[in-house]
Amino acid sequence: xxxxxxxxxxxxxxxxxxxxxxxxxxxxxxxxxxxxxxxxxxxxxxxxxxxxxxxxxxxxxxxxxxxxxxxxxxxxxxxxxxxxxxxxxxxxxxxxxxxxxxxxxxxxxxxxxxxxxxxxxxxxxxxxxxxxxxxxxxxxxxxxxxxxxxxxxxxxxxxxxxxxxxxxxxxxxxxxxxxxxxxxxxxxxxxxxxxxxxxxxxxxxxxxxxxxxxxxxxxxxxxxxxxxxxxxxxxxxxxxxxxxxxxxxxxxxxxxxxxxxxxxxxxxx
Numbered sequence: 001x002x003x004x005x006x007x008x009x010x011x012x013x014x015x016x017x018x019x020x021x022x023x024x025x026x027x028x029x030x031x032x033x034x035x036x037x038x039x040x041x042x043x044x045x046x047x048x049x050x051x052x053x054x055x056x057x058x059x060x061x062x063x064x065x066x067x068x069x070x071x072x073x074x075x076x077x078x079x080x081x082x083x084x085x086x087x088x089x090x091x092x093x094x095x096x097x098x099x100x101x102x103x104x105x106x107x108x109x110x111x112x113x114x115x116x117x118x119x120x121x122x123x124x125x126x127x128x129x130x131x132x133x134x135x136x137x138x139x140x141x142x143x144x145x146x147x148x149x150x151x152x153x154x155x156x157x158x159x160x161x162x163x164x165x166x167x168x169x170x171x172x173x174x175x176x177x178x179x180x181x182x183x184x185x186x187x188x189x190x191x192x193x194x195x196x197x198x199x200x201x202x203x204x205x206x207x208x209x210x211x212x213x214x215x216x217x218x219x220x221x222x223x224x225x226x227x228x229x230x231x232x233x234x235x236x237x238x239x240x241x242x243x244x245x246x247x248x249x250x251x252x253x254x255x256x257x258x259x260x261x262x263x264x265x266x267x268x269x
Contacts, residue, residue: 005226006072007033008100009219010065010091011080011108012041012053018260019045019212024078024219026263031241033223036072038064040091041083047211047255055083058090065094075226076102078219079134085125092129102225105134105171106218109146123147127170136173136191136231138218144176154181159190166192175221175235179213191235200235202243209249209259216261217242 007028014020021037028035040061044052068074077100082088095103109123123146131137144162145152147169153159159178166174174192181188187205191198220238229237248265 003073004032004034005075005223005228006036007219007223007226008036008038008068008072008074008077009080009222010038010040010077010082011215012043012083013039014043014045014212016046016211016255016260018047018254019215020080023212023215023260023263024080027216027219027241028078028223030263030266031220031223031237033076033226035219036068036074038068038091040087041081047257047259049257053083055087058086061087062090062094065091065098069094069098069100074098074100076100076104076222078222079103079105079130080215080218081108082122082126082130085122088122088125088129092133095130095133102135102222103133104218104222104225105130105137106214107137107139107143107147108214109139109143131169131171134171134173135225136175136221136235137169137171138175138177138214138221140177140179140214141181144174156181156188163190163192163197167194173231177214177217189235189239191232198232200239202239205243205246205249207246207249209252209254209261210246211258211260213242213246213261216245216263 009024012020014022025035041055043050142152148165176190178188187202189200217238220241221234224234224237244265245261248262252262
């Protein structure tokens with residue numbers, strides 16, 4: 001009998017339900033996977049912002065990782081919020097031990113306000129310990145700038161200038177997300193590998209409800225990789241799914257701020 005591919009999300013919990021673990025579970029489920037989780041932190045969060053973050057004790061993160069890998073046939077892993085160096089180290093250690101086939105790393109390092117969510121020491125640990133284990137990393141423009149210790153690009157020309165530096169990172173593939181280029185009609189992403197660059201285009205959707213888009217895209221990529229697709233196909237399918245979730249986002253009326261995308265827009269009734 002065919003089995004549902006099991007996808008693990010390692011990330012923080014969003015009490016508002018729009019991003020983090022909650023968005024990952026919804027995206028993985030909506031795209032045909034079975035979601036299991038390892039929670040690295042809990043947050044006090046809603047559509048207006050984050051008011052508190054509580055990292056989960058290291059021993060409990062380790063216990064969660066051992067529990068899911070011991071029992072479940074995990075096909076792909078999505079990694080989101082990792083609060084500090086110690087958490088990054090234990091996640092990297094367990095990934096080296098269990099060696100899942102696919103790892104999608106969404107380097108959640110910069111808040112919407114522009115504030116760093118990770119200390120410099122933790123960023124260095126992320127680059128050294130986790131990037132080499134990833135199938136693909138999915139930074140947005142501010143996160144890519146943080147990884148490269150440079151200013152955030154604001155044009156296609158500045159993005160092109162970053163590509164050689166991205167190709168030097170210790171990871172086989174970087175999906176650079178161009179959603180922050182708000183003045184562009186399309187939302188362009190660049191898949192950067194040592195062998196070259198491939199672009200992925202999607203129409204820019206005019207909606208206020210964009211909370212959790214990065215989490216949703218990376219979780220969907222992991223889900224489609226876990227179903228046996230190659231990386232290019234997984235990215236294409238994930239972008240199509242996210243575009244649909246953004247188009248339908250205004251059907252939801254959640255909170256007073258930036259609401260979530262509509263993860264289950266494909267379900268009728």
